[in-house]
Amino acid sequence: MLCFDNRLVRELPGDAAVHNYPRQVQGALWSPVSPTPVAAPRFIAWSRETAELLDLGKRELQSPKWLAALSGNGILPGMTTYATCYGGHQFGSWANQLGDGRAIFLGEAINAAGQRFELQLKGAGPTPYSRRADGRAVLRSSIREFLCSEAIHHLGAPTTRALSLVATGETVVRDMFYDGHPVGEPGAVLCRVAPSFIRFGHFELPAARDDAPLLRQLLDFTLSRDFPEITGTSEERLARWFSEVCERTARLMVHWMRVGFVHGVMNTDNMSILGLTIDYGPYGWIDDFDPAWTPNTTDAQGRRYCFARQPAVARWNLERLAGALALITPDPKVLSAGLERYDATYTGEFQRAFAAKFGFVEWRDDDAPLVEQAFDLLHEAEVDMTLFFRGLAAVDPLALSTAALDDAFYDATKRTAHADAFMAWLTRWADRVRSDGEHATRRQARMDAANPRYVLRNYLAQEAIDRAEQGDSAAIHELLDVLRRPYVEQPGKENFGKKRPDWARHKPGCSMLSCSS
Ligand code: AMP
Ligand code: MG
Numbered sequence: 262m263l264c265f266d267n268r269l270v271r272e273l274p275g276d277a278a279v280h281n282y283p284r285q286v287q288g289a290l291w292s293p294v295s296p297t298p299v300a301a302p303r304f305i306a307w308s309r310e311t312a313e314l315l316d317l318g319k320r321e322l323q324s325p326k327w328l329a330a331l332s333g334n335g336i337l338p339g340m341t342t343y344a345t346c347y348g349g350h351q352f353g354s355w356a357n358q359l360g361d362g363r364a365i366f367l368g369e370a371i372n373a374a375g376q377r378f379e380l381q382l383k384g385a386g387p388t389p390y391s392r393r394a395d396g397r398a399v400l401r402s403s404i405r406e407f408l409c410s411e412a413i414h415h416l417g418a419p420t421t422r423a424l425s426l427v428a429t430g431e432t433v434v435r436d437m438f439y440d441g442h443p444v445g446e447p448g449a450v451l452c453r454v455a456p457s458f459i460r461f462g463h464f465e466l467p468a469a470r471d472d473a474p475l476l477r478q479l480l481d482f483t484l485s486r487d488f489p490e491i492t493g494t495s496e497e498r499l500a501r502w503f504s505e506v507c508e509r510t511a512r513l514m515v516h517w518m519r520v521g522f523v524h525g526v527m528n529t530d531n532m533s534i535l536g537l538t539i540d541y542g543p544y545g546w547i548d549d550f551d552p553a554w555t556p557n558t559t560d561a562q563g564r565r566y567c568f569a570r571q572p573a574v575a576r577w578n579l580e581r582l583a584g585a586l587a588l589i590t591p592d593p594k595v596l597s598a599g600l601e602r603y604d605a606t607y608t609g610e611f612q613r614a615f616a617a618k619f620g621f622v623e624w625r626d627d628d629a630p631l632v633e634q635a636f637d638l639l640h641e642a643e644v645d646m647t648l649f650f651r652g653l654a655a656v657d658p659l660a661l662s663t664a665a666l667d668d669a670f671y672d673a674t675k676r677t678a679h680a681d682a683f684m685a686w687l688t689r690w691a692d693r694v695r696s697d698g699e700h701a702t703r704r705q706a707r708m709d710a711a712n713p714r715y716v717l718r719n720y721l722a723q724e725a726i727d728r729a730e731q732g733d734s735a736a737i738h739e740l741l742d743v744l745r746r747p748y749v750e751q752p753g754k755e756n757f758g759k760k761r762p763d764w765a766r767h768k769p770g771c772s773m774l775s776c777s778s
Contacts, residue, residue: 263315265339265368266377272482274475275343276389284389285358288472290463290479291345296333296365297386297396299450301430304328305404305734306741308411311422311454315380316372322425330367331452332427333385340368340380344388345458348466349530350581352565358466359530360390363398364458377486379458380424383451397433401726401770402778403449404737406541408725410453412717412744413538418516419509420538421455426737435777437769438558447730455537457487461582462530468585477589483534500595503586507579507599509536511606514572519614520713521547521646523568525557526776529578543774546716548761549671550639550646556719556774576603617711618650619690620704622697631689638686642679645669645760647716654708657701658691671760713747715758719772720765 269291276292278284286292304323312322321327329335336342344361351359365388367380383406384398403426413420432445459479467476484491484498491501513536517524523545524531524538531540545556552569560566566574583596590596612624615632639649648669655665663683670676694704717740725736743757751757765771 263317263337263339264371265341266371267339267341267368268377268486269345269366269369269379269482270341270343272486273478276346278389281387281389283387283392286346286360286389287470288475289346290467290475291343291366292389293342294344294365294388295342296382296450298334299332299429299431299448301428302328302332302334302450303428303430305400305426305428305449305729306407306737307425308407308423308741310411310414310745311424314372314376314422314454315370315378315424328427331382331425332429332450333365333382336367342367344390345463346390346466347460347462347530348469349460349462349528350465350578351528351530352560352563355465355469356528356530357469358390359462361388362391362394363388363396366458367452377456378454379456381453381455381458383453384429384448385450395433397429397431397448398451399433399435399778400428400447400449400729402542403451404726404729405544405722406451406453408722408737408740408744409541409544409717410538411741412747413516413520413522415745416516416520416713416716416747418520418522418538419513419536421453421458421533424452424454426451437777438773438775439777455533455535455539457483457533457535458539459483459487459534460530460539461532461534461578461585462528463534464582465529465585468588471588473588476585480586480589487535496591496595499586499590500598503583503596504599504602506534506536506582507603508606510575510579511572511603512536512610513538514575514607515610515614517571518568518611519618519711520716521550521568522716523547523554523556523566524571525555525560525566525774527566527571527574527578529581532575532578532582542776542778545719545772545774547646548718549643550636550649552636552640556772558773558775572607576600579603614711617707620654620694620708622699628693631686631693634686635690638679638682642675642683643671645671647713647758648760650712651709651714653690654705654712656687656691658695661687661691663687668760710748714750715743715747715754717744718761719770719774720761720768721757723765723768723770726770 273290276289365385387396407423407426410423429448431448433448436443525543533539543557555567587593616624652665728736
């Protein structure tokens with residue numbers, strides 16, 4: 262039996278109002294709210310690894326009482342349901358109160374090893390933070406979040422996890438591209454799991470309202486529950502904590518850049534204080550290497566959250582968090598140290614990650630031009646990022662040929678036009694790896710461990726969604742299974758490791774996504 266110990270609602274001030282209507286919530290960090298029951302809940306998928314974190318076996322998870330809990334139709338002993346209050350900067354502007362508009366917590370579970378996990382239903386109905394929206398989620402976006410949280414985890418990057426995906430048997434109306442074409446789509450409830458879902462925006466809102474005592478309470482709670490290892494005076498703990506958040510965020514950005522993940526909506530309300538990937542919406546994966554690519558149609562004009570800008574945006578978001586903390590910091594200069602830590606960590610980790618991707622034993626100061634040249638070539642010649650790096654490991658530095666890279670090109674004309682430039686680059690790369698004096702098989706093994714063979718390409722997710730909407734969830738399971746071992750060649754699964762097919766180039770869901778979910 263899973264134990265619950267609901268510290269957040271026990272230790273932080275809650276909303277005095279108990280009725281569920283949209284409102285501004287002042288002086289409190291959460292509101293009590295119950296999920297709205299659904300008509301006909303049915304499991305579509307669950308993650309056995311996430312279930313294991315919660316000591317849940319398949320039989321227990323599939324029991325009627327867990328199905329009820331995971332769909333919003335009932336709660337289990339020890340659970341308590343609430344939504345939290347946060348604000349955020351959206352697309353560069355302060356948006357004021359946002360909050361969990363369609364996320365409802367089930368409480369904090371403690372597993373047998375003593376680890377704490379917040380459980381959260383996404384799409385379980387309206388909360389006081391839903392504003393004019395319905396608090397629901399469509400199946401397509403829930404499948405995307407389910408698959409991607411698990412895929413990101415298996416790639417070795419920090420993320421919130423997905424426990425279960427339940428179809429509600431109800432219809433949710435969405436106007437996918439906000440162009441006056443609303444349609445009814447199947448609804449779903451996702452249960453996600455993380456040690457803490459606290460976001461930058463949780464700190465920004467009390468700061469924006471000049472509520473220093475509430476901000477202090479939130480910080481003390483966060484330190485005590487989520488960062489118990491940070492010690493010192495209250496001033497030192499604040500500085501060390503902010504620095505830690507900066508460092509984790511920097512590491513996360515390097516992970517996204519190294520695997521080709523584009524979050525799509527890096528608003529400060531979608532930034533985790535634990536440095537986790539959080540709130541999977543119109544995210545996407547880099548197919549052809551285009552630094553300016555964004556999957557989010559809402560961002561197509563400004564490209565604020567495009568692939569290459571993610572590290573800079575994360576820093577900008579940390580500056581907003583620093584701005585909020587300044588309200589309770591006698592000496593805001595301690596916060597600049599955190600931002601410097603961000604820069605230093607990002608640079609160091611980027612070099613470490615990309616040295617491994619390119620097969621260098623260690624990053625050297627003069628590696629930057631070679632790496633940047635590769636990025637330029639990949640972009641100009643329209644080359645698949647995943648296939649390029651995986652193929653590079655198979656290139657023999659002693660008998661150069663581009664054969665191992667041929668599959669990575671999207672455009673034959675561009676391939677021919679850049680053939681000489683690629684050979685010239687490969688020659689320099691071969692000199693560079695030979696200068697390490699490392700055995701080729703060892704280098705290849707290191708490169709394969711740094712360069713995924715399988716990522717959740719947008720079109721693969723869309724194919725699984727199309728089939729699930731027809732009532733067949735087998736593709737979700739098969740995809741999840743392949744993504745469990747992304748760095749390992751899986752015979753028979755070649756179809757999951759191919760470059761994006763032509764038909765998917767401009768198809769909604771494959772290259773164009775909106776926030777409508
Ligand atoms: P997002 O862009 O998904 O990070 O969401 C931004 C804000 O809108 C958050 O406060 C969400 O809780 C809220 N939100 C998004 N979709 C819905 C929905 N269908 N119902 C209620 N609130 C929503
Ligand atoms: Mg969000």
